[in-house]
Each structure stands twice: as structure tokens, then as C-alpha cells.
Amino acid sequence: MSIKVNHLIKTFGEQNAVDDITFDAREGEVLGFLGPNGAGKSTTMKIATSYLPPTSGSVEVCGYDVVNDPIAVRKNIGYLPEHNPLYLEMYVHEYLRFVGRLHGIKGKKLRGRVEEMIQMCGLEREQNKKIEALSKGYRQRVGLAQSLIHDPTVLILDEPTSGLDPNQLLEIRNLIKQVSQNKTVIFSTHIMQEVQALCDRVIVIDKGKLVADDPLEKLKVERKNHNLVTVAFTEAVDQAKLEAIEGVIEVIDKGNGSYELKAEVDKDIRPSVFKIASDNNYSLIELKQEEATMENVFHELTRKEDKGS
Amino acid sequence: MIEVLKKEVNSFLNSLIAYIVIAVFLTGIGLLMWIFPETSVLEYAYADMGTLFNLGPYVFMFLIPAITMRSLAEEKKGGTIELLLTKPLTDWDIILGKYLSGFTLVLFALIPTTIYYYAIYQLGSPVGNIDTAGVIGSYIGLSLLGAVFTSFGIFASAISRNQIVSFIVAVFLCFFCYTGFDSLASIDVWGNWSRSLEQLGILYHYNAMSKGLLDTRNIIYFLSVIGIMLLSTNLVLGSRKW
Numbered sequence: 001m002s003i004k005v006n007h008l009i010k011t012f013g014e015q016n017a018v019d020d021i022t023f024d025a026r027e028g029e030v031l032g033f034l035g036p037n038g039a040g041k042s043t044t045m046k047i048a049t050s051y052l053p054p055t056s057g058s059v060e061v062c063g064y065d066v067v068n069d070p071i072a073v074r075k076n077i078g079y080l081p082e083h084n085p086l087y088l089e090m091y092v093h094e095y096l097r098f099v100g101r102l103h104g105i106k107g108k109k110l111r112g113r114v115e116e117m118i119q120m121c122g123l124e125r126e127q128n129k130k131i132e133a134l135s136k137g138y139r140q141r142v143g144l145a146q147s148l149i150h151d152p153t154v155l156i157l158d159e160p161t162s163g164l165d166p167n168q169l170l171e172i173r174n175l176i177k178q179v180s181q182n183k184t185v186i187f188s189t190h191i192m193q194e195v196q197a198l199c200d201r202v203i204v205i206d207k208g209k210l211v212a213d214d215p216l217e218k219l220k221v222e223r224k225n226h227n228l229v230t231v232a233f234t235e236a237v238d239q240a241k242l243e244a245i246e247g248v249i250e251v252i253d254k255g256n257g258s259y260e261l262k263a264e265v266d267k268d269i270r271p272s273v274f275k276i277a278s279d280n281n282y283s284l285i286e287l288k289q290e291e292a293t294m295e296n297v298f299h300e301l302t303r304k305e306d307k308g309s
Numbered sequence: 310m311i312e313v314l315k316k317e318v319n320s321f322l323n324s325l326i327a328y329i330v331i332a333v334f335l336t337g338i339g340l341l342m343w344i345f346p347e348t349s350v351l352e353y354a355y356a357d358m359g360t361l362f363n364l365g366p367y368v369f370m371f372l373i374p375a376i377t378m379r380s381l382a383e384e385k386k387g388g389t390i391e392l393l394l395t396k397p398l399t400d401w402d403i404i405l406g407k408y409l410s411g412f413t414l415v416l417f418a419l420i421p422t423t424i425y426y427y428a429i430y431q432l433g434s435p436v437g438n439i440d441t442a443g444v445i446g447s448y449i450g451l452s453l454l455g456a457v458f459t460s461f462g463i464f465a466s467a468i469s470r471n472q473i474v475s476f477i478v479a480v481f482l483c484f485f486c487y488t489g490f491d492s493l494a495s496i497d498v499w500g501n502w503s504r505s506l507e508q509l510g511i512l513y514h515y516n517a518m519s520k521g522l523l524d525t526r527n528i529i530y531f532l533s534v535i536g537i538m539l540l541s542t543n544l545v546l547g548s549r550k551w
Contacts, residue, residue: 049395085388102396
């Protein structure tokens with residue numbers, strides 16, 4: 001196990017920021033950490049990096065306890081904090097050398113690692129610039145390069161893509177994908193597509209509590225309570241015929257011959273829809289089953305909690 | 310620790326801070342020593358460096374807080390402290406790195422003033438008519454005073470994320486501990502305690518050293534103040550864990 005979180009509780013004043021969370025991350029796994037703002041994602045990460053101590057419970061990284069052995073933990077993790085703090089007045093290569101030296105890398109090896117990071121993160125053209133002169137996307141790359149310079153076994157990224165434009169977002173995502181091949185990666189986000197694009201496993205927390213810990217596919221399938229099929233004809237049709245299809249729960253008339261059909265999860269109603277169209281001479285112009293998105297799953301999981309509290 | 314120290318010294322040298330601090334210090338002290346008639350050695354007509362050692366602390370009182378005010382406050386404000394504290398460094402590595410870098414800059418400012426010693430040595434009549442032992446003692450005293458002021462500055466920088474607040478707190482601490490105890494002791498209410506109160510202040514120990522007398526008690530006093538301030542800084546930095 002690369003990371004083992006055991007009944008972790010963190011209290012700020014009266015409030016439980018993290019409330020009895022237990023999970024672990026296996027080697028080589030990419031773990032998405034999902035939750036609305038203020039759910040306790042960052043706090044959990046700060047504890048895992050030994051920046052904050054837990055109120056109770058324990059976190060182990062690569063077998064080292066974050067409270068008793070913080071230095072060993074820090075040697076094994078690469079961490080990109082939220083908002084990506086950087087020394088703006090430093091040059092990119094200077095900064096990377098500094099961080100490398102903090103990790104005890106020296107001389108030729110240091111030069112090699114810095115060179116490697118600059119290439120890997122696509123910073124060749126920016127390496128002689130001051131960090132303050134870089135755009136947000138490039139700063140994020142510097143942040144990633146910094147977290148990777150000592151080749152850590154565990155990478156902890158706190159909202160690595162927040163505030164980036166769509167192109168930068170894609171680039172950073174690819175970069176994470178690239179480095180995640182031989183590392184355990186935990187990253188937090190509230191962007192669902194990212195989870196779909198990157199993760200093997202998803203952990204959803206809400207108000208400090210763990211609400212889901214599942215492989216991505218399982219989460220998508222199991223947490224969905226109906227399929228949504230969009231159908232469009234050239235003109236309005238007999239709604240009762242659509243309702244009669246086996247597995248259809250509800251038909252919503254969208255006007256102009258457009259309908260939304262809610263169907264049972266394990267049934268594909270599309271062949272039946274097509275059959276009805278051909279039997280009745282309806283001209284079918286659209287038939288689409290919506291993919292179960294993480295967004296829906298996320299809404300469901302976190303809304304449920306809302307009602308509960 | 311060395312890495313933090315190196316980085317800090319570099320950032321002093323790469324920004325204008327170091328040059329401004331050193332230039333202002335040397336210009337100020339130079340003016341006081343050689344130009345302004347009230348304090349000039351030339352007018353005074355005694356070959357000693359009293360001006361440097363009497364007025365130096367007052368210049369340090371403002372310059373050192375200006376050097377140290379950013380050290381931890383800026384890291385806290387920019388969030389980079391989280392970066393440092395999740396690297397394989399202890400809190401002490403960071404505090405000592407910051408502290409020693411500030412102290413290094415103070416020494417950089419002090420070293421060029423040794424030229425004054427040479428000048429006065431040559432100007433003396435007969436040549437060399439200067440209390441060398443006193444000067445050496447005073448230099449050690451002034452360095453230790455700088456070291457104490459730096460520890461005040463680092464502590465003040467740790468308690469706030471606002472550099473102005475850090476600066477003002479540090480100036481006050483320097484001022485109060487330098488002359489404050491002495492002045493308080495002069496109020497006629499303490500009776501026999503007044504001497505003890507005076508000994509709490511820096512001035513008492515600093516003056517003792519200016520006479521060229523290196524008494525271990527004075528050195529221990531300076532080192533203890535530094536120790537207390539750095540321990541307090543460590544406490545403040547560690548308070549995130551409470």
C-alpha cells in the first residue's frame with residue numbers, strides 16, 4: 001500500500017473538516033479525490049503530506065507514519081499544493097535546482113534531473129524566465145516539475161487544473177497521465193471530466209465524510225438510477241406508443257417532436273424505439289442514449305448527503 | 310538548512326534589498342562618523358569609534374527589521390511555507406536558514422566599516438593611538454547585537470503574514486529591549502530591583518562589551534535572548550499543528 005488512511009479525523013475548532021475517513025491507495029493507482037468545495041479534500045491531503053497533524057486516526061505513506069516519521073514521508077511524496085505557491089522572483093531552472101537540493105540531490109545528478117523535468121514538462125523555452133513572467137499554465141507545469149524532481153513514489157496534487165484554460169487543462173492532464181504510469185497519484189478536483197479522463201478509482205467525500213470509494217466504471221454503473229434517451233422525430237407522435245415500450249419509466253415531451261425517455265438502467269430501449277418508428281412510419285431523426293456522466297453521479301452522491309443532514 | 314540559507318542569501322543579493330540595506334547603513338554611519346559635526350570623529354578630536362558603536366544600534370533598529378520582515382511573513386502570505394514544510398526539512402532547518410541569512414547580511418553591512426578603524430588608526434596622533442582591544446570588543450558586541458535584533462525580526466516575521474506588521478513589531482522589540490529596560494529602570498519606583506531590571510536590557514550588556522571586556526556573562530545573555538526568540542519562533546511556526 002502506498003497510502004493508508006485509517007479513521008482519519010481532523011477538527012478545526014468545533015467543526016469536523018475530515019470526519020472518519022478510511023481508504024487506501026495501491027501502488028501505481030491513480031486516485032481521483034472528488035468533492036464539492038470545502039468537503040475536506042485539501043485537509044486530507046495536507047495531513048497526508050505531514051503539513052497538518054491529524055486530530056485522530058492515522059495516515060501512512062509508503063509505510064511511514066505522517067506524525068512519527070514526517071521526514072521519511074516527505075522524501076517519498078511529491079506535492080503540489082492548492083493554488084500552486086511558487087517563488088515568483090526565482091528563475092525556473094533556479095527554482096527547480098533549489099527544490100532538488102532540498103531533496104538532497106546534488107551535482108551532476110541534480111543537473112540531469114532538472115534537465116529531465118524541464119523537458120518532460122515542456123519548459124524548455126521558459127527555463128530562463130522568471131516564474132513571475134510565466135502564464136498560469138506554465139506555472140502549473142513548474143509546480144508539477146517541482147513535485148516530480150526527486151522521482152517520488154507518491155504524487156499528491158491538490159486541484160492541479162483549477163483556473164486553467166481548456167488547452168492548458170488538456171496539457172496538464174496529459175502530463176499527469178504521462179507521469180502516473182509508475183507512480184501512485186492522488187489528485188483532487190471538482191471537475192468531473194478530469195476524473196473520467198485520468199482515474200482508476202474515485203473517492204468522493206462530502207462534508208468530511210466518505211460517500212463513495214469505487215472503481216470508476218463501477219461507480220458510473222451502480223450509482224445511476226435510470227438511462228436517459230433522447231429521441232427526435234420530424235413531427236409530434238403518439239406519446240402513448242412511446243410509453244408502451246418495455247422498460248420506459250417516463251416520457252417527457254420537449255416539443256417539436258423531441259422526447260426524452262427515462263428508462264430502466266439495465267435495458268437498452270433504442271431498438272424498440274426504432275421499431276416503433278418504422279412500424280408507424282415516423283421519420284426518426286435522432287436517437288441517443290446519454291452516457292452516465294460522473295457529473296450525475298457526483299450530484300446524486302453529494303445531494304443525498306444534503307438531505308441527510 | 311544550508312540550502313535554505315543559500316537560497317535566502319541569493320535572493321537578497323538578486324533583489325535590491327541587500328544593496329539598499331548595505332548602502333543605507335554605510336551612508337548613514339559614514340555621514341554620522343565623518344560629516345555631521347555633532348558626531349564626527351574629526352570634530353571630536355579623540356581617536357575612537359564611539360560614534361559607530363553608539364549610533365550603530367539605532368541604525369540597526371530600523372534596518373534589521375527591514376531585512377527580516379519578509380522572511381517568514383512572505384512565505385506565509387504566498388503559501389510557499391506549505392511547500393517548504395512538505396519538503397524533507399525540519400522546522401528548525403527553515404528557521405535557522407532564515408535567521409542565519411539575515412545575520413549574514415548584517416555582517417556584510419558591518420565588514421566595510423573596518424575601513425573606519427584603519428582610517429582612525431592612521432589619523433591618530435601618534436599613529437595607532439586607538440584602543441584596539443576596545444574596538445574588537447565593540448565589534449563583537451555590535452555583531453551580537455545585530456544577531457539579537459535579527460532574532461527579534463525573525464520572530465516578528467513569524468507571527469504575522471503582513472510584512473508591515475512584522476516590521477513594526479520588530480522595531481518595537483528592538484527598541485524596547487535595547488533601551489526600554491534601561492529607561493524603565495531609571496523610574497524611581499523599583500528600589501533595589503532597578504539594577505536587575507537594567508540588566509534585563511541589551512544596553513547594559515552591550516556597553517560592558519564596548520569597553521573591550523568580553524565577559525562570558527554578557528555573551529551568555531546575548532545567546533540566551535537569541536535562543537529564546539528562536540524557540541518562540543519555532544513555537545509559532547509549529548502552532549499550525551495545534
